Amino acid sequence: MSVFVSAAELNERIQTGQKQTIIAALWEPEEGKAWAKFQSEHIPTALYCDPSVQLAGMPGRSVGRNPMPSISTVRKAAAGWGVEEGRPVYVYDGGNGLFAARAWWILRWAGVSDVHILDGGFAAWDGEGLPTVAGPGGVIVPREVELSEGHLPAASMEDVRAFEGLLIDARGARRFEGRREILDLRAGHIPGAQNLPVYELFDEQTHKVKDSDTVRDRFAQLGITHNTDPAGAITYSGSGNHSALLLAALEHVDLPLLTHYVGGWSQWSGNRDNPVATHI
Structure with missing residues (x-):
């Protein structure tokens, strides 16, 4: 599914x-x-x-x-x-x-x-007028679940500093360019990053994912194909939400799940030693 x-x-x-x-x-x-x-x-x-x-x-x-x-x-x-x-x-x-x-x-x-x-x-x-209910939610018996970290590739800030591959910023263009920033300490993007605003992959009105060919074509513009090595590209956003949505769209169209820098721009811009690029 x-x-x-x-x-x-x-x-x-x-x-x-x-x-x-x-x-x-x-x-x-x-x-x-x-x-x-x-x-x-x-x-x-x-x-x-x-x-x-x-x-x-x-x-x-x-x-x-x-x-x-x-x-x-x-x-x-x-x-x-x-x-x-x-x-x-x-x-x-x-x-x-x-x-x-x-x-x-x-x-x-x-x-x-x-x-x-x-x-x-x-x-x-x-x-769609589907049924809803009120209250505190479904009754569930807590279960012991065997979980462990690292089942999807993730990058630290140190990894990104040393990275020389494709870096994708999933935020909107104005934040990427450094023209608007109301959430984080500095405006701009990580030097060398390319911008793919995640909402380009979703319908503007319904927020539903676009058809698979359209999504694949947009990723292909950045060189992301079925042959892409997940370790060869990192995606980030402000704090890991927009980039998570980008990764979900990737897997939805059967493209490789890239490495995720969850700390994102909020972590990167908070460190004064990190360089910043803008397109102003």
């Missing part, structure tokens, strides 16, 4: 009583608002995920805004969601795909192989 699944596909699984774990990775800048939204309306059997706590470590200038979580954090979260071998996982967010993609990548990195993203997120589900 593809990385991105439609609302109709997921609803069919739920209505026919198939076993799966559904995770709602929701985030709002106002504390408690995402949890309140989940409680008021969510996909049947879904369980709540707080990306800032369960999918990231403690932020800081030296590590970035959303650094990698510890494997123990992921184990605890996955156990609470009832993740287990042989049981597919479906993740969704409000609709833009960023937090669902982060959950997808983190779980895959930790060794959960069967993970999928709801294409278009809850907005797509709601837009």
